Amino acid sequence: MPMKHWTVQDAATLYGIKEWGNGYFSINGKGHLEVTPTRDENLCADVYEIVQALRKKGIRTPLTLRFPQIIADRVTEVNEAFRKAIFEFGYEGHYQGVYPVKTNQTKEVVEEITRAGSKYHYGLEAGSKPELIIALSMDLHPEAMILCNGYKDEAFIRMALLARKAGRKCLITVEKMTELPLILKVAKELKVEPLIGLRAKLNAQGSGKWETSAGDHAKFGLTTREILDAVEVLGKKDLLGSIQELHFHIGSQITDIRRVKAAMKEATRIYAKLQKMGVPIKYLNVGGGLGVDYDGSKTTFSSSMNYTVDQYAADVVYTCKEICGQEQVPMPDLLSESGRAIVAYHQMVVVDIIGLIDTTHTKYKVELTGKEPQILKELAYTRDNMSVKNFSEMFNDAITQKDEMLTLFNLGYLSLEDRSKGETLFWEVCRKLNKLLGSKSLKYIPEEFRDLNKSLADKLIANFSIFQSMPDHWAIEQLFPVMPIHRLKEQPTLSTTLCDITCDSDGKMEKFIDLKDVRDEIPLHEPKANEPYYVAFFLTGAYQDILGMRHNLFGAPNEAHVVVNEDDEFKIQHIVAADTVEDMLRTVHYDAETLVGAPPKGRKVVKNADAAAALKAVMQEQLKLHTYLET
DSSP states (O other), X not given: OOOSSOOHHHHHHHHTHHHHSTTSEEEOTTSOEEEOTTSOTTSOEEHHHHHHHHHHTXXXXXXXXXXXXXXXXXXXXXXXXXXXXXXHHTOSSOEEEEEEGGGOOXXXXXXXXXXXXXXXXXXXXXXXXXXXXXXXXSOOOTTOEEEEOSOOOHHHHHHHHHHHXXXXXXXXXXXXXXXXXXXXXXXXXXXXXOEEEEEBOOSOOOOSTTGGGSSTTOSSOBOHHHHHHHHHHHHXXXXXXXXXXXXXXXXXXXXXXXXXXXXXXXXXHHHHHHXXXXXXXXXXXXXXXXXXXXXXXXXXXXXXXXXXXXXHHHHHHHHHHHHHHHHTOOOOEEEEOOOHHHHGGGEEEEEEEEEEEOTTOTTOOOOOOSOSOHHHHHHHHHHHHOOTTTHHHHHHXXXXXXXXXXXXXXXXXXXXXXXXXXXXXXXXXXXXXXHHHTOTTOOOOOGGGTTHHHHHOEEEEESSOHHHHOHHHHHHOOOOOEEESSOTTSOOOEEEEEEOSSSOTTOEEOOBOOSSSOBSOEEEOOOOTTSOOEEEEESOOSSHHHHOOOGGGOOOOEEXXXXXXXXXXXXXXXXXXXXXXHHXXXXXXXXXXXXXXXXXXXXXXXXXXXXXXXXXXXXXHHHTSBSSOOO
């Protein structure tokens, strides 16, 4: 039975918004999702009203919403956390952040990070030639670092060294020893002294899905022997002063702060030993890995983290100071390459629910006439007589009866109508059992029945592609917060999973966040006739844009950049139109006009000229529309 007095507080608890929202998201008195992009309660906007305003402009869902003020707030939080730790512990070095462009290369995102980070001398990290061109084109502070990571060819190195010669603080990280001779060769040709970083392959590892990024079998980095070889090579060329940075990276989304401490101890020891060898390293780069608490549980689960940004900064600073004090070497300036923590929160994807798949026959009830086959009477008896005292035995009977019913059908002894009644009776048994399991008089639920909710969950069809908008959920089971953006004053009545509109059985969400465990279903509202029902996926700002794929040729959805002004007024700052059908055809090498204009192959005669002309007109119209369903 629905609760008598459902409130927005109940909704906040159900969806865990206070835990994962990090002060950016809440529910207002209207029962709508609210965004507070600076975490100032006097500056907030109604997300449902933003979506409605966009609809009036013809911008339909699926829809990516970006809030650039959240990016600025994240930049400030990370930098101020390190400033605070440096002051608190009396650390003698400085801190500079560097944003890894690979996390989200979108122009407006990188520009906002550059703008917000200017006062902190915030820099950029590039892992490819296109990313380096992006970094070099940004209006960075003169003291901001540009770091060149990843594998590099001569053209990549030449660009970086020319930037160095032109006055940019462009540093090349040596990922493998074969890069060093190439760097020195090009530097000699250009008559410029390079800024070089050495990436150490640490024994310490991160935690979570990316923990194998470090350790002996890591893809990137130099072993201890290779670091010594690099020092020897540069020493012989009188270029020890070129080694400006020691760099390490133990993986993205580090869930356990103890792994950060262990890596810092090892890396700082390496730094100290190199200092004692006469290598004048200025920077210690702690890499990326600062996590995001996607599920709000504050644990070491792969979609969470057991620390805050302040605790992360404090542990990095304190550990480095402690080791440097023991080794009696100068404290380095600290660099970090946090990407996920900077951009994840600023983006959400809003979709509309367009249908419901009723696999458990919830809209049907079987009343027997007495003329049905015996097996249906037995299923009906099980349904009607199941109780708290006998549910285990009765449910096992129902499973046996269903199997017998299907066998009889396959042998030709039951009609299609009888099979339909039998299936409906079985699901009625399941639903009754589920109610019994929720009874307060039942103190223990046997293990075999704990997945019953998943079997009974409805399937709502959402107008989007999970492969395009949330590829990490499909590929690595990354969890993202999910909830409606309106109707939050109503108690949800459906227990459901979500399906996208691709022709792929993997195009679905059947795992959802929970503070204690991973849920197999999520409570949502039953869509009302002729009324849109909007659900949002949150914290999608890191990696999802660029990893999004073109499965079924569904393209990027509409996109809107929104800022919130005083008096809770929002301004739609920028709109990026969705990929059209023509755009997507072009990505797989088709010329859209040729496709539509050419006569059908294999048919010499058009049987109905009017139908052919109408078809051509519809195809031409569709070329200009976006790829998702028009609802």
